[in-house]
Each structure stands twice: as C-alpha cells, then as structure tokens.
Amino acid sequence: MADPQKPQAEVLTESVRVNSIEAEATLRGGELAWRPAAAGDGEGQERRLELESEVLGCRVDGRKLKFATFAETGGGKGKGGGGDGNRRRGEVVVEMENDDAALRWADAIRDRFASLGRPNKLFIIVNPYGGKRSGRSIFQNEVLPLIEASGVLYTMQETKHRLHAQEIAHSLDLRKYDGIICVSGDGVMVEVVNGLLQREDWETAIKVPLGIIPAGTGNGMARSLLHAAGEPFSISNAVFAIIRGHKRALDVTSVVQGKTRFFSVLMLTWGLVADVDIESEKYRWMGSARLDFYLLLRVLNLRRYNGRILFVPAPGYEEVGDPVDQTTGSETNGFSTGIQEDVATDSNGETRGYVGPSVKESDLRWRSLNGPFVSVWLGNVPFASEDAMAAPKAEFADGYLDAAIIKDCPRRDVVGLLFQMKDGAYVNSPCVEYFKVKAIRIEPGLRVGSSTKGGIIDSDGEVLARGDDGSHSRAGDEPGHLMAYGPPIQLTVDQGLATIFSPR
Numbered sequence: 001m002a003d004p005q006k007p008q009a010e011v012l013t014e015s016v017r018v019n020s021i022e023a024e025a026t027l028r029g030g031e032l033a034w035r036p037a038a039a040g041d042g043e044g045q046e047r048r049l050e051l052e053s054e055v056l057g058c059r060v061d062g063r064k065l066k067f068a069t070f071a072e073t074g075g076g077k078g079k080g081g082g083g084d085g086n087r088r089r090g091e092v093v094v095e096m097e098n099d100d101a102a103l104r105w106a107d108a109i110r111d112r113f114a115s116l117g118r119p120n121k122l123f124i125i126v127n128p129y130g131g132k133r134s135g136r137s138i139f140q141n142e143v144l145p146l147i148e149a150s151g152v153l154y155t156m157q158e159t160k161h162r163l164h165a166q167e168i169a170h171s172l173d174l175r176k177y178d179g180i181i182c183v184s185g186d187g188v189m190v191e192v193v194n195g196l197l198q199r200e201d202w203e204t205a206i207k208v209p210l211g212i213i214p215a216g217t218g219n220g221m222a223r224s225l226l227h228a229a230g231e232p233f234s235i236s237n238a239v240f241a242i243i244r245g246h247k248r249a250l251d252v253t254s255v256v257q258g259k260t261r262f263f264s265v266l267m268l269t270w271g272l273v274a275d276v277d278i279e280s281e282k283y284r285w286m287g288s289a290r291l292d293f294y295l296l297l298r299v300l301n302l303r304r305y306n307g308r309i310l311f312v313p314a315p316g317y318e319e320v321g322d323p324v325d326q327t328t329g330s331e332t333n334g335f336s337t338g339i340q341e342d343v344a345t346d347s348n349g350e351t352r353g354y355v356g357p358s359v360k361e362s363d364l365r366w367r368s369l370n371g372p373f374v375s376v377w378l379g380n381v382p383f384a385s386e387d388a389m390a391a392p393k394a395e396f397a398d399g400y401l402d403a404a405i406i407k408d409c410p411r412r413d414v415v416g417l418l419f420q421m422k423d424g425a426y427v428n429s430p431c432v433e434y435f436k437v438k439a440i441r442i443e444p445g446l447r448v449g450s451s452t453k454g455g456i457i458d459s460d461g462e463v464l465a466r467g468d469d470g471s472h473s474r475a476g477d478e479p480g481h482l483m484a485y486g487p488p489i490q491l492t493v494d495q496g497l498a499t500i501f502s503p504r
Contacts, residue, residue, distance in 0.1 A: 012108055017095040018047075025094060027105065030112055032067070034094075049092060051109070052116055056089075056243060057150040058109050063102045065109070067092040068149035070240055086232055087240065089149070118245040119178035121153040122211075125165050125192070127184035128158050130216040132284075138215045139183045142235045150243045154181075159188065169195025169205075179209040179501060181242060185216015186266050187461035193252065193498060194263050198353040206252070206354070211242040211501040217290065217385070218277075218461070221266055221500075224381035228396070229503035233386060241503040249397035249496030251380050254356030255459055256490050257483040261356060265380055265498060266460040268491060270442055271305050272298060272375035272406065272414075273384065274458035292387075295418065302411045304372040305455050306445030312364050314400045314436035321367040321433075357494040369433065372448050374406040374414060378440060378491060382424070392424030393436070396502075399495030400436040407431055408448075441490040454485045465489065 012027040018034045023044075025034040030051045036044035049055060049067065056068040069090040096102040124143075128136045136158065147154055155177075159165050169180065169192040182188045189212050196205040213235060214222040222238050231237045255262040269277065272295075280294035313320055377384070378401045379391035391402035406417065409431040420426035427434040444467065447453045454467020467485030483489060 010108065012105060014101055014105065015097060019093055020095075027108055027112075030116070032092075032094075051112055052244065056146060056240070057113075057152075058106075059151065060102060060106045063096045063099055065094040065096070065102065065105060067094070070146070070236075086234070087236060089146075116245055117247075118150075118243060119152055119209075121155075121177050122147075122179050122181050122242070123172060123177045124154050124156045124181045124183060125168060125188060126156060126158045127165070127182070127188045127215065130185040130188070135183050135215040138213070138235060143183055143213055143239050146236060146239045146243065152243060159184075163191060165191035166195040166198075168192075170198055174205055174208050177208070179211055179242065181211040181213060181501075183213045183215045185214070185461065186212070186218055186221050187216070189221060190263070190265060190460040190462065193265055197252070197263050200353065202354045206498050209247050209499045209501050210250075211238075213238045213242070214386075217284070219386050220383040220388075221381060223383040223386050224394075224396075225500070225502050227382065231503045237503065242501045244503070246502050246504055247499050248502040250498040250500045251397050251399060251401075252494050252497040253378075253380060253401060254492050254494065255464065255483075256356060256492075257465075257487055260483055262459060262462070262464060262482055263354075264459045264491070267377065267379040267381075267384055267390070268457070268459040268464075269378070270307075270376040270444055270457045271373055271455060272303070273377050273390075274375075274456040275303065277458050277461065278456050278463055299411060299414055299418065302374065302414060303455070304374055304408050304448040306448060307371045307373060308368055308443045308445075309373075309376060309403075309405070309440060310366050310368045310443070311403065311435075311437040311440040312366055314438060317435040317437075318365070318367075320435045321369045324366040324368050357492050364439070369405065371445065372408040374408065375404075376442065377404045377406075378402070378437075379404070380493075388421045389424035390421065391434075392427060393434075396500070397496040398436075399493055400438055401440060401491060401493055403433070403435050403437055403440060405433040407433060439490065439492040441488050443488050444485055457483070457485065457489060 014025055016023055016025045018025060018036065021036045023034040023036040025032065032049045032051065033046055035046045049069065054069055054071040056070045058065055058067045069092055070087050071090065073086050073088050096105065126135050126139045139156070157168060165188045180192055182192060189210060192210060196202060196208065199205045212222045223233050225241065226233050226237055250265055253264040255264055255268060276295045276298055280290045283290035283293060286293060310324055377390050379394050380401060381396060382389050382391050382394045384390035390404055394402040404427055406414065413431050417426040417429055417431060426432060442457065444454060444457060447455060456463060457465040463481055465483040465485040466481055
C-alpha cells in the first residue's frame with residue numbers, strides 16, 4: 001500500500017515498441033505495464049514488470065531502455081501467476097519514439113530505483129578456499145553477471161589467509177560503500193563482524209549492511225535468510241536479495257572467557273556437531289557431503305561429554321533445568337553470575353571496540369543442566385547448514401539464542417534424530433532439550449570414559465577451544481585457539497546489533 005505521506009511519482013504513458021512490438025507503456029509507481037497491439041482487431045494481453053521484485057537494472061542505449069529482468073519461472077505477475085520461486089534472467093527492451101521521451105523515462109526509472117534503497121557500491125570479499133575451493137569461479141560465473149546487470153558498482157578483494165576478512169573489515173573506509181558482501185561460507189562473515197566490532201567507530205561500523213552469497217560448506221546463514229522469505233536456496237537468489245536492498249536486523253552474540261572475547265552471528269557448538277564440523281575438514285574435497293559422511297562415522301562411534309551448562313531462560317522457558325543458588329560461589333565454580341565481570345581488552349591491555357551487552361545482576365535468574373551431553377548447539381538462525389534446521393524457532397533479531405541439547409541417549413536414538421534434522425522435527429524428541437536463552441555459560445568437561453580427553457568448542461566454523469589433545473589447558477597453551485577448554489565460556493546476546501541484506 002502506498003504511503004499517504006509520501007509524494008506519489010508521476011505516471012508516464014507513452015507509445016513505444018516493446019521487444020520490437022508496438023505497444024502502449026505506462027510507468028506507474030514501481031510497475032511497468034504495457035499492452036501490445038494485437039495482430040487483429042482489439043488489443044493484446046497486458047504485461048507487467050515490477051521494478052522492485054523482477055528487475056535487476058536498466059540501462060539506456062539511445063532511445064532504448066533495456067531492462068535486465070530476473071523474474072520467477074512458471075509464470076510471474078502478468079503471466080498468470082503461479083511461479084515456482086526459481087528465477088530466470090531475461091531482457092525487456094522498450095524503445096521510445098524520440099530521445100526526449102527516452103531521457104524522461106530513464107530519469108523516472110532511476111528515481112524509482114533510488115527510492116527502493118538499493119545499494120550503489122559494494123565491497124565484495126571472496127574466499128577462494130571455502131567449500132570445494134570454488135569461491136572465485138562462483139564470483140566470476142554466477143555473482144558478477146547479476147551485479148553488472150544491476151548497475152551496482154563494486155570493489156572485490158580475495159582473502160589470502162585466515163582472519164584476512166577480519167583485517168579488511170577493521171581497516172576498510174566504510175564511507176565509500178553501501179554494504180560488505182561475503183562470497184564464502186559463514187566463517188568469513190563472522191570474521192567481518194569481529195573486524196567491525198573491534199574498530200573504534202564500531203557503533204556506526206556494525207550498522208553497515210552485510211551480505212552473504214553461499215560459497216562454502218555449511219551456508220547456514222544464506223539458507224536461513226532465503227528460507228525465511230520463502231525463496232529457494234540458490235546463489236542467484238542470494239545475489240538478487242542483496243541487489244534489491246532489503247535489510248533486517250541481526251543479533252550478535254558475545255562469547256567471553258575471562259578477558260578474551262569473540263563475536264558470533266550464527267552458532268556455537270560443543271560435542272557431536274562441533275566434532276563433525278571441525279574433524280571433517282580432512283574431507284573438505286567432498287564439499288558439503290563431508291558433513292553427512294563424517295556425521296555417520298561419529299554416530300557409529302558416539303562420544304558423550306561430561307559438563308554443565310548454566311543459562312538465563314527466555315520468557316516461557318523458566319521451568320527448563322534446575323534453579324541455581326546464586327548466593328553461593330560454589331554453584332558457579334567461582335565464576336561470577338554477572339554478565340560482565342571482566343572487560344575484554346586487546347593484547348596491550350587496552351579496551352578497544354565493542355565489549356558486549358551489559359545486563360544488570362538483578363535481571364538474571366540462572367538455571368542449570370548437568371551432563372553427560374551428546375551435543376550442545378546454540379543458534380542465532382534456524383539452519384546450521386543447507387540441509388540441517390538445527391533451531392526451527394530461531395529468529396534473526398529476537399534477542400535470544402536457541403539452545404538444542406542432545407542429552408545422553410542410546411546410539412539408535414541419535415541415529416533417529418539425524419533423519420529428523422532436515423526440517424527441525426528432531427527437537428520434539430525426549431532426547432532433546434530445546435529452549436531459548438538470553439545468556440548461557442558452558443562448563444565443558446572430559447569425554448565420558450576418558451580421564452584425559454576433552455572435546456571441541458566451535459563457533460561459526462572457528463575453533464574457540466580444544467581439549468581433545470590429552471588434557472585441559474589454559475588459553476596460552478593452545479596456539480591458534482582463542483580460548484581454553486575447561487574454564488567456563490559465556491554467551492550473551494545483543495539484540496539486533498548488526499544489519500544484514502535479506503530477501504524481504
């Protein structure tokens with residue numbers, strides 16, 4: 001419905017040729033309509049093209065306006081409807097009778113595109129190493145043609161090493177761009193978020209819209225965004241979502257251990273899912289199939305982990321777990337129940353960037369669950385990967401994490417859960433505790449049956465802590481790992497802190 005407070009754009013009507021056929025065309029609001037002249041008496045069927053949802057861009061070639069279309073197959077608006085959600089590129093050429101008419105229409109169309117909030121210039125980060133190492137070819141063959149057809153300007157840079165995207169985001173002149181796009185798996189977007197939040201101007205930097213084009217192994221964020229809009233999962237649909245310029249808020253989770261912090265936007269896992277995500281790296285050549293393959297191997301040799309989690313439940317989940325006596329330090333192993341006992345600092349001991357949400361002690365009502373656990377999964381969005389809906393009730397900016405915890409259960413029951421993970425039905429199993437939290441703390445223990453081996457704590461594909469090398473350790477004992485396995489790791493949510501391009 002049109003905004004009554006917003007001036008309405010002029011309606012333009014012109015006798016033209018559309019795809020070389022004489023017609024009368026009308027530009028009304030965000031819609032181009034034309035009615036071709038019929039071969040016999042009467043008029044042909046009216047056709048329509050919505051600029052917002054069916055057009056990549058428009059370029060002027062003399063008296064011709066060339067619309068690069070990206071409309072649903074199987075019949076879109078003006079074709080009888082009933083599209084299947086998949087899109088196909090095309091072109092509609094509108095030829096005016098004179099140059100003045102062409103200029104007038106071109107100006108009007110530019111104004112309409114500008115009113116849609118579409119980006120003018122993007123910074124695109126390509127990870128050539130993700131997934132099957134196909135990031136570069138995906139950019140060249142599937143992303144670039146759509147970007148160029150839209151008329152959006154861009155700067156592209158490939159990542160050269162781990163955390164390179166974080167370095168880029170930390171130093172990038174954000175005033176030049178309307179968004180940062182990651183052609184990668186989920187990990188590169190997480191690096192960008194961390195880079196933005198480590199800047200001195202983090203409050204404005206984190207509001208720069210982010211985009212994700214799936215070119216990795218898991219692709220959980222892209223799958224979640226397209227699923228929420230009812231769009232089929234594809235690279236082209238992800239690109240078009242960015243071109244269209246729609247945005248939504250995105251929660252950011254602070255992951256803290258002592259004075260060390262990490263920011264997450266997708267998930268944190270411990271146990272089965274983390275083992276599969278990280279240990280399957282040796283099968284990266286298989287692409288996303290490596291996850292299913294290694295998951296089967298891991299279930300056949302199922303591991304269970306001792307430990308405990310403490311959490312502040314969201315409204316409606318206050319009865320999950322057991323209450324924690326917050327008057328005794330022993331209940332939290334000496335770790336304060338306050339959200340921010342420690343202020344995160346950099347390697348020089350200076351506070352820089354964002355330090356996470358601040359929550360009053362009086363607002364917290366902690367509860368706990370004791371292990372052993374098969375898996376602890378904490379998610380911000382519904383999908384962990386293209387084929388696994390790990391958190392069916394997760395929302396992008398509700399201010400909560402969704403916890404899906406597989407308790408100690410027989411191997412045959414875990415196998416059954418795997419077949420129900422595609423649509424999220426597994427959370428209804430009595431083997432799974434599913435609930436929402438505002439804050440949560442993991443106290444990881446050793447593997448059941450082992451006196452030395454721990455597990456892996458993984459956030460968005462990044463190993464935060466690893467205890468499977470034979471002992472618990474301190475942060476400095478694990479080169480390349482940000483945190484230690486054993487001491488508590490705490491997560492808190494800042495509602496809608498970041499912004500992400502979304503299909504709708």
